[in-house]
Amino acid sequence: MSGSTTVTPTIFREYIGMGDYIDHFPDEMINADIKEFHFILCFATETHVDGKGTGLFDSNWNFTNFSPEKVVELKKKLNNVKVKVVISIGGIGPEDTFNPKNNEDWIVNATSSIKGIILNYQTKVPNDDVLDGIDINYEKISSSISDFSNCIGEVIKQLKVDPVVSKSMKVVSIGPTENSQSYYLKLYRDNKGYIDWIDYKFYNQYFNTVDDFEKLFKKLVTEYGTALDKFLVGVSTYEAIKSKTIIEGCEYLLNRGSLVGAFVWDAKPSAPAYTPEREIQKLLAKN
Template identity: 35%
Template sequence: MGPSLLQTLALLVFQALIITSCAKSGPKNSNLFREYLGAEFKQVTFSDVPINSGVEFHYILSFAIDYTTASSSPSPTNGKFNVFWDTDNLSPGAVAAIKAKHPNVKVALSLGGDSVGDGESAFFDPSSPETWISNAVSSLTQIIQEYNLDGIDVDYEHFKTKPDTFARCVGQLITTLKKNGVVSFASIAPFDDEEVQRHYMALWKGYGDLIDYVNFQFYAYDEGTTVAQFLRYFDEQSGNYGGGKVLPSFISDGSGGLAPDGGFFTACSKLKSEGRLYGIFVWCADDSKGLGFKYEKQSQALISISH
């Protein structure tokens, strides 16, 4: 005898609940803490930054840029990346030492950034996309292996190419580095600017499954952002990068967005209560050094697995 109408209806309701539950499932709270360092040459070292053993800690070296370094007026190199961070204090030996001392530490490098040389904008400007991809894979593999790095972050903020070209070049770069086992994670660092968003959302549309974290620059919003505004911004960007781990962020000196002493941790606590605090990232250790890294300590305490 077949199932009764009541049994059939009950089964359909159960299946609908399962489907709904699966649809709502996604990233959960995380103990990930990430911090950029090295771009401002303030002699900050890895060991300066306090490391909570209850977090997964990512240093992000800033920046590797596909520009020349040998002149007073750097120019694009079509994908041949050079190191532009403070190598005196953030050397391959320093990376090895901090990773040996703290097993919860990983180190990545970030690409691009805002400027190069004496404040000139660092443009994404490939003269030949296919050659750019080849050169980028080769030059970055060499740097990553020399420094024994774990991941890559993409922080281009200025563009002289269309979004689909940016998406193809950077997407293929990430694809190849991951396929070759050169990096184990990748992130992007967009902010709320129309041109910037067009480029990164094109990249996300084509290669979002390869991007592990979205380091959204919430500190690029206006200074004095309120908790309520921040949470609305977070919802908006979570929609733009659907399914991604969008990380809340602050700038050390509080000069933009929701300041660390202006409600940032209140907002993060609410996200945590909702299961949406996928980590926290900070710009940047160079500035935090003069503040005694107090906000780094507070961030890590909030997300620590021992908390």
């Protein structure tokens, strides 16, 4: 594997904002011994016309429940843990397919509309850090690989260097799946200086054994040609059987100094509440 041979576990991320069953930032799930915790608000989705993307994004989460003031309150409440809040761009359904009508127009519209979402947070509490970055999370992609990389990469770069919103662009992550791997691999290789985390959705694949999981993990890190400290493992609250093997795989990697962190899709307060979140954070915190 490339880069660091061992890493210290530091980060846990949680997707939130889907559906109506969560109406607040569930900070009760946060382990006080974890070094860094991210809530990822999903999704900012774009308007499509005749099946083609316009690049005009709007937030789908409940703005009142996850307001700028509540983000600031969350961060101040948990000052012993580095808490960040990130917005996720894209979507997981066929209605949110990446398929721009015109690449240049898409880049202009996406940069402007995502900047508007960021400013909607930033200007409400201008003296505080509110949002910390964006997460690229298209699961359905109909464009060419190069168009995806060029369009998304250009938006990331323009927002990163924009003096108005750059303070809210400290973190950029991508969310590959098995089916979208070739798109995100190209995006990462073309823009690795601007992408901080690779959040790979292991929960979309089945593993018979921990050994199967470890083989894929090693293969992916080699393909991305990145250090271990940029690669996170994804677990789902909807896939209990799959999650068991993935969590066991995380423990295996942690015992060998090979895992910097993990993320969960998505926050579900089902009984017992936040079980995978607590289990994974406990593993990360003790290593």
